[in-house]
Amino acid sequence: MSLKSIAAKGFAKIVVTQIQRWASNPVETQQKVFEELISNAKGTAFGKDHGFESISSFKDFAAHVPIRDYEDLKPYIDRVVSGEENVLWLGKPLYFAKTSGTTSGAKYIPLTKESMPHHIEAARNAILCYINDTGNVKFVDGKMIFLQGSPEMQEKNGIKTGRLSGIVAHYVPAYLQKNRLPSWETNCIEDWETKVDAIVEETKNEDMTVISGIPSWVQMYFEKLQKNTGKKVGELFKNFNLFIYGGVNFEPYRAKFEKLIGRKVDSIELFPASEGFFAFQDSQKEKGMLLLLNSGIFYEFIEATTFFDENPKRLTIGEVKIGVNYVMIISTNAGLWSYNLGDTVQFTSIKPYRVLVSG
Numbered sequence: 001m002s003l004k005s006i007a008a009k010g011f012a013k014i015v016v017t018q019i020q021r022w023a024s025n026p027v028e029t030q031q032k033v034f035e036e037l038i039s040n041a042k043g044t045a046f047g048k049d050h051g052f053e054s055i056s057s058f059k060d061f062a063a064h065v066p067i068r069d070y071e072d073l074k075p076y077i078d079r080v081v082s083g084e085e086n087v088l089w090l091g092k093p094l095y096f097a098k099t100s101g102t103t104s105g106a107k108y109i110p111l112t113k114e115s116m117p118h119h120i121e122a123a124r125n126a127i128l129c130y131i132n133d134t135g136n137v138k139f140v141d142g143k144m145i146f147l148q149g150s151p152e153m154q155e156k157n158g159i160k161t162g163r164l165s166g167i168v169a170h171y172v173p174a175y176l177q178k179n180r181l182p183s184w185e186t187n188c189i190e191d192w193e194t195k196v197d198a199i200v201e202e203t204k205n206e207d208m209t210v211i212s213g214i215p216s217w218v219q220m221y222f223e224k225l226q227k228n229t230g231k232k233v234g235e236l237f238k239n240f241n242l243f244i245y246g247g248v249n250f251e252p253y254r255a256k257f258e259k260l261i262g263r264k265v266d267s268i269e270l271f272p273a274s275e276g277f278f279a280f281q282d283s284q285k286e287k288g289m290l291l292l293l294n295s296g297i298f299y300e301f302i303e304a305t306t307f308f309d310e311n312p313k314r315l316t317i318g319e320v321k322i323g324v325n326y327v328m329i330i331s332t333n334a335g336l337w338s339y340n341l342g343d344t345v346q347f348t349s350i351k352p353y354r355v356l357v358s359g
Contacts, residue, residue, distance in 0.1 A: 005137040012128040012137075019125065019282070022294040023352040027318040034058065034298045037331055040114075045087045046076055046337060061338075062314050067302075067329055069340045070107050080335070081108050083157035088335025089114075096156055097164040097274035108156070109274040111167065115334035118295040119164075119277045120171045126268050126280035129290075130242070133283050134266065139242050142209030145181045145199070146172075147217045150188050164274045181206065192217075200224045208237040212244035215253040222260040232262030246270030249357065271357060275341060276332050279355055288347070288354030293317065296333035301326035304344050304359075322347045325358050 022029040038055050041047040050064045070077075079087045081096065093110035100106055111119075131137050149163030151170055160167075169187060172180055182199045189195035199221060211218060222233050229236055243257075243265050250269065258264070271279040271289050276297050279289035291299070299317055304325040306312040320326060325344050331337050344359040 001137070002141050004140050008128070008131055008137050008140050009135075012132040015125055015128045016132045019129070019290070023290065026293050026353055027316075029293045030298060030317045033294065033296065034061070034331075037296075037298055037333060040090060040333070041088075041335070041337075043086060044089060044335070045079070045084075046335070050337070058316055062300075065331075065338045067300075067314075067338045067340055069342070073336070073339065076335075077108060077110070080110055081156055081159075083159075088337070089333065093159060093334065095153075095167050096159055096161040097167060098161050099164075099274050107274075108161070109164075109336075110334045111164075111274075112334045115276070115296055115332060116171070118292075118297075118333075119168060119272070122272070122277035122280060122292055122295060123168070123270070124173070126244070126270060126282070129280070129282040130266070130268055130284070133285075136241065136266070138239070139209035140179075142179065142239050143181055143203070143206045144179050144210040145203060145208060145212065147199070147211075147213030147221060148187070150190055151184070152188050164272075181208075192220075196221050196224055200228050204229055204236065206237075207239055209239045210242045210244065211240065214247045215245050215250055215257070216248070218243070218245065219253060219256060219260070222257070226260060233260055234262040234265070241265050243267045244270065246272050271355070273341065275336055275339065276330060276334070278328075278330075282354075286349065286354065288349055288356050291317075291353040291355050293353065298331040300329035300331075300338065301345075302329065303327075317353060320347055320350070320353075322350060 038052050042052040055061050055064060076088050080093065085092050088110065089112050093112050094116055095111040096108040097111055098106050098108055148165035148169055151166040153160040153162035155161065182202050186195065186198045186202055189198060204225060225233055225236060234240060245267065246269060266284060269281040269289055277292065277295065278297065279291045282290040301315045301320050302312045304327055307327045323346060325346055328341055328343055328345050330339050330341060343357055345355040346358045348354045348356055
């Protein structure tokens with residue numbers, strides 16, 4: 001076992017112990033996050049408009065802050081995008097994650113100096129939980145590929161703007177840089193077809209042990225690898241044993257992936273978004289992903305069947321039940337407040353709190 005493997009195992013134990021500490025105190029953990037969010041945002045335009053000075057409980061908060069989606073929050077976000085400070089969160093954001101999908105065009109989701117570290121930490125901790133859970137640590141000595149958007153960014157009134165996956169590429173820790181593919185130049189290619197062709201050429205003769213990305217992107221990569229080499233992925237990369245994915249339901253892809261790989265590999269499911277990194281699979285044996293209750297995000301849940309009622313009941317973490325479809329609402333240290341992601345989740349466990357994305 002290499003020194004890197006030994007260090008990874010030891011670090012994994014430390015991190016899992018820290019996770020177990022907050023996961024075993026979910027209500028207290030979320031209450032602390034709630035209080036910190038309200039305290040930090042009292043002086044913002046949003047905080048002043050919604051009486052944060054007088055909020056001392058979740059009941060107060062629910063009375064002052066209605067549920068919003070992006071379009072509802074857009075007047076505030078437009079002020080942030082224009083360069084105004086202290087609108088939704090203190091100061092200005094570090095970045096905007098630019099996404100599509102609204103009636104008025106692109107969405108600009110703020111990422112702050114407080115929220116950004118949680119995106120990086122969650123991805124790291126997902127891998128460390130896997131190491132601690134399985135004992136498999138050999139992959140850390142091989143090559144890893146993260147299929148992601150271009151890391152090149154534009155500026156919007158002095159704030160760097162790009163795809164979330166491209167922004168995150170700037171935060172890959174030094175100890176992974178040597179093992180990480182593709183090259184920076186290849187990663188900056190905008191045309192996806194051209195980019196994947198270049199990635200195939202860079203990786204086909206390497207000892208790839210971890211492959212990560214949105215399933216549709218990875219499927220294209222696997223298909224091009226097979227066409228280029230005439231080999232199944234598992235034959236070409238004999239030490240490939242961990243696939244990390246997120247963003248969509250994997251089930252429609254599973255059979256195709258097993259055929260392309262040619263053998264079973266372990267997988268880690270993630271639940272990331274521009275708005276926050278919400279959960280990751282912490283166990284190969286248990287169903288669902290561990291909800292991250294200590295990452296600067298305060299969660300509310302509304303039963304999906306009542307969401308369009310005039311005054312649906314807004315639940316906190318201690319009130320949810322297993323197997324019920326909930327609309328997930330978030331307030332974050334990037335300045336999103338009672339924000340409707342548009343996703344529904346079901347809890348598979350409440351000790352600890354694990355979720356599946358149900359819609």
